Amino acid sequence: MDNNPKDLAKVALVVQPGFVPLDVAVPQQVFGRWPDHLAASRPDGAPYELTLVSPASAQGPLVPREAAPLDRLDTADTVIVAGVEDPTAPPDAELVERLRGAYDRGSRMVSICTGAFALAAAGILDGRSATTHWHWAGRLRDRYPSVTVREAELYVEDTGVFTSAGVLAGTDLCLHLLRLDHGQATANAMARFLVSPPHREGGQAQFIESVPPSGDSDITAVITWILQHLDEPLTLESVGRHSHMSTRTLRRRFRTATGTSVMSWVAGQRVARARVLLETTRLGVDDIAHRCGFGSAESLRVHFTALTRSSPSRYRRTFAD
Incomplete structure (x- = not known):
């Protein structure tokens, strides 16, 4: 046909x-x-x-x-x-x-x-x-x-x-x-x-709410700590020291609990926090970047675009109150 x-x-x-x-x-x-x-x-x-x-x-x-x-x-x-x-x-x-x-x-x-x-x-x-x-x-x-x-x-x-x-x-x-x-x-x-918004290409990302993992109380505690320190410099080694695990053990248990790596999850949570700030505040992109631990507006833009297929400014225009 x-x-x-x-x-x-x-x-x-x-x-x-x-x-x-x-x-x-x-x-x-x-x-x-x-x-x-x-x-x-x-x-x-x-x-x-x-x-x-x-x-x-x-x-x-x-x-x-x-x-x-x-x-x-x-x-x-x-x-x-x-x-x-x-x-x-x-x-x-x-x-x-x-x-x-x-x-x-x-x-x-x-x-x-x-x-x-x-x-x-x-x-x-x-x-x-x-x-x-x-x-x-x-x-x-x-x-x-x-x-x-x-x-x-x-x-x-x-x-x-x-x-x-x-x-x-x-x-x-x-x-x-x-x-x-x-x-x-x-x-x-x-x-x-x-009365639909302008057409969105299929490759744009779904806006996915984060779902906390369950089943490993140690990893859940690590995740809680990470969320409380997102605005700070975080590395696999610093998270491992806090959790009293070797980086190898932390990698393995974190992936089992969440399905992803520690630093990928951290980047995702930083983007999720940036989304909230873009939706609910008038903070500039530089301020949001520092509050989310990206360090610079350019780093925020790179990670935000990679995960949401949208720039921070476009996201704010679409979803801000």
């Missing part, structure tokens, strides 16, 4: 049990019935025909009454799988089979947030890069080790398969697909209608 606009008119949006309402609402707005003024701006009107599709197991007051059975996936050119509250629950067996069939026929496959778990269950993400909500990224990686999980990114495209991060990143992906199909002007018009 050629991925040109006329081939992508039929869109099937999959609604599973326990779906996330916003994951359904955004694709409905972008690929469903357009408001008259937007449709009138195109010679052929609205470019998509969207159908909500749901397995028979999806029950409850929030499930759309107009949802069609799963066999509608057999004729869809683009299949979008909305996220669910608990992606660890096994997806409907018929849904997995129909998703695989749609993929094998050449449909464009898309997931919003935790919808990636259903694509992975169908084997569609095997050998591919993908993303999902950062909170569930570790589960996706552990359950489907053949998938390269890129949890830092807003959305990922890998040879015709598209996955997005949590909730609002689905808006970025939907606008990206609209731009691919019908150009930047059409995507911009839809973004204005959605």
Whole structure:
């Protein structure tokens, strides 16, 4: 199937049990019935025909009454799988089979947030890069080790398969697909209608809240101490001296508890503190750099951009009160 606009008119949006309402609402707005003024701006009107599709197991007051059975996936050119509250629950067996069939026929496959778990269950993400909500990224990686999980990114495209991060990143992906199909002007018009921020590229980082480790009380104590001394010069050796561990032992136990190295974690926490100060204060970048232990504004910019894919000034414009 050629991925040109006329081939992508039929869109099937999959609604599973326990779906996330916003994951359904955004694709409905972008690929469903357009408001008259937007449709009138195109010679052929609205470019998509969207159908909500749901397995028979999806029950409850929030499930759309107009949802069609799963066999509608057999004729869809683009299949979008909305996220669910608990992606660890096994997806409907018929849904997995129909998703695989749609993929094998050449449909464009898309997931919003935790919808990636259903694509992975169908084997569609095997050998591919993908993303999902950062909170569930570790589960996706552990359950489907053949998938390269890129949890830092807003959305990922890998040879015709598209996955997005949590909730609002689905808006970025939907606008990206609209731009691919019908150009930047059409995507911009839809973004204005959605009152959406300017388009964010998929490579921008998700803004991930730090989750403290557990299970090793000694490492937890080390982490507490580090957080109390972030504004000071910290090295592996100085942290090791405080913790009364050799640097080799500290490296091993810290990585086991957190999944990363000591100094990478320190840099991440310094950036996290800088984010808070950028959001909530009017401090200059130089002051923030010193309060977070970077030593210079240039060092802050380098680390901040590496971890968030955004400069401190751009981040402040987007997130400051």
